[in-house]
Amino acid sequence: MTITPAIESGIDVQAVRRQFPVLSREVKEKPLVYLDNAATSQKPQLVIDALVNYYTHTNANIHRGIHTLAEEATAAFESTRDAVQQFIHATFREEIIFTRGTTEGINLVAYTWGRKNVQAGDEIVISAMEHHSNIVPWQILCEEKEAVLKVIPVNDSGELMMDEFKKLLSPKTKMVSVVHVSNSLGTVNPVKEIIDAAHKVGAVVLIDGAQSTVHLDIDVQEMDCDFFAFSAHKLYGPTGTGVLYGKKSLLEAMPVFHGGGEMIKEVTFKKTTYNELPYKFEGGTPNIADVVAFKASLDFINKIGKKKIRRHEEDLLKYATAQLQQIPGLKIIGTAKEKVSVISFIVDNIHPQDIGILLDNQGIAVRTGHHCTQPLMDRFGIPGTSRASFAVYNTAEEVDQLVNGLKKVIRILA
Ligand SMILES: Cc1ncc(COP(=O)(O)O)c(C=O)c1O
Numbered sequence: 001m002t003i004t005p006a007i008e009s010g011i012d013v014q015a016v017r018r019q020f021p022v023l024s025r026e027v028k029e030k031p032l033v034y035l036d037n038a039a040t041s042q043k044p045q046l047v048i049d050a051l052v053n054y055y056t057h058t059n060a061n062i063h064r065g066i067h068t069l070a071e072e073a074t075a076a077f078e079s080t081r082d083a084v085q086q087f088i089h090a091t092f093r094e095e096i097i098f099t100r101g102t103t104e105g106i107n108l109v110a111y112t113w114g115r116k117n118v119q120a121g122d123e124i125v126i127s128a129m130e131h132h133s134n135i136v137p138w139q140i141l142c143e144e145k146e147a148v149l150k151v152i153p154v155n156d157s158g159e160l161m162m163d164e165f166k167k168l169l170s171p172k173t174k175m176v177s178v179v180h181v182s183n184s185l186g187t188v189n190p191v192k193e194i195i196d197a198a199h200k201v202g203a204v205v206l207i208d209g210a211q212s213t214v215h216l217d218i219d220v221q222e223m224d225c226d227f228f229a230f231s232a233h234k235l236y237g238p239t240g241t242g243v244l245y246g247k248k249s250l251l252e253a254m255p256v257f258h259g260g261g262e263m264i265k266e267v268t269f270k271k272t273t274y275n276e277l278p279y280k281f282e283g284g285t286p287n288i289a290d291v292v293a294f295k296a297s298l299d300f301i302n303k304i305g306k307k308k309i310r311r312h313e314e315d316l317l318k319y320a321t322a323q324l325q326q327i328p329g330l331k332i333i334g335t336a337k338e339k340v341s342v343i344s345f346i347v348d349n350i351h352p353q354d355i356g357i358l359l360d361n362q363g364i365a366v367r368t369g370h371h372c373t374q375p376l377m378d379r380f381g382i383p384g385t386s387r388a389s390f391a392v393y394n395t396a397e398e399v400d401q402l403v404n405g406l407k408k409v410i411r412i413l414a
Helices: 013-018 045-058 068-088 102-117 136-145 162-168 191-200 248-253 288-304 306-325 352-360 374-380 396-413
Strands: 096-099 123-127 148-152 173-179 204-208 227-231 242-246 264-267 272-274 330-333 342-347 367-369 385-389
Touching (some): 045 068, 068 096, 068 288, 102 136, 123 136, 136 148, 306 396, 352 367, 352 396
Antiparallel strands (some): 096 242, 227 242, 330 342, 342 385
16 A cells, blocks of 8 residues: 655645546546646646637637627637737747647748758757657758758756757757657756757757646746747647747748738739738638637636646656656656656566556556657667656546556556
8 A cells, every 4th residue: 555645736636626527537437547648638627618618609710800700709819829928928929829739830940940041061959859740840851951950869867968969069050949848758958058058059949848838837038949839738728729939030030831811911913922920820710719718728727826736746746756666677767857747667578558558447548659759769779668647637646546557567467
């Protein structure tokens, strides 16, 4: 029997849990223990209601209409932009571009900024712990432009080797694009140091904030990143929407991305002129309902407070790490000093997929596999891991269920 510690963040976790309808369902006739938050977090009733309300009472296309519904839809959509601006402390609201998510945000920069600014022989620096979304767009660009992709190595604890990073920088470096928080390891990277060093050689910096935005306070002005991309669905918000933040001067100088409605000022067959920011990068009808509901997820986070959420998740991380480390044959992959509540692990002689299936039989949802970071798995010489990732609604009792569940899996398979 494990002794469950009090989690002392000051959050009433049971009250929080009651806001998430899915958490009260059963899986395989067991209460659901949802520990796959790094893949996507669950949605509070507030967010679900915002979606239903939008379609029930407002639904209209935005920006172009003069009727009441169109005006209301536009106001709701644009109020999310204001909320995001405040959430990440951007200087201007037009620096917030709505995208389909992190992947689209990074591709937008690679296809527009990249094609304009990267030439043969230039270098782009990423790291060995990047998600495929922050590898493939740069590989495509490098191939097309005959540019060179350089990779910051990772040490055995799962931290970036900063001395090696600094050796990679030179006047040839045009872009440094790194993940703020690793989805596979939980490592929090020293982005301020990375950004300052990259700026000294004149490089532009993109931060992949897919995992960090939900856990850490984000201040893009203080960070001084040039671009910052994230997804709403990892922030208790809807799928299919996200944000690319870019410094206004950079966004203004960039060519357009998707051609079509909304992003134009005037179209003739001779020549098309383009809309101003942020609409210049928002061609076509956007995912209006999900952007509207995204604001409800930011309200949910702001109401509890990021500091309290972080404290709660840190407590869970500490407790889960200590408990898991006691399981014979289990090894945690990713032991950086600065981590968020993500724990990847392997168990001697048991395939991660088998762990995932047998945990699911007990109602426990974890992710298994390479987590879209195949080069990182290669770095550690493993095919994949099992990953438990914790959110504001998880409890120490759920950590106990994971630990006991794993012991059962090991008894069955080892
Ligand atoms: C670190 C990181 N970057 C990028 C992504 C891609 O995000 P999305 O699939 O929402 O575009 C993810 C998603 O898991 C991620 O964890």
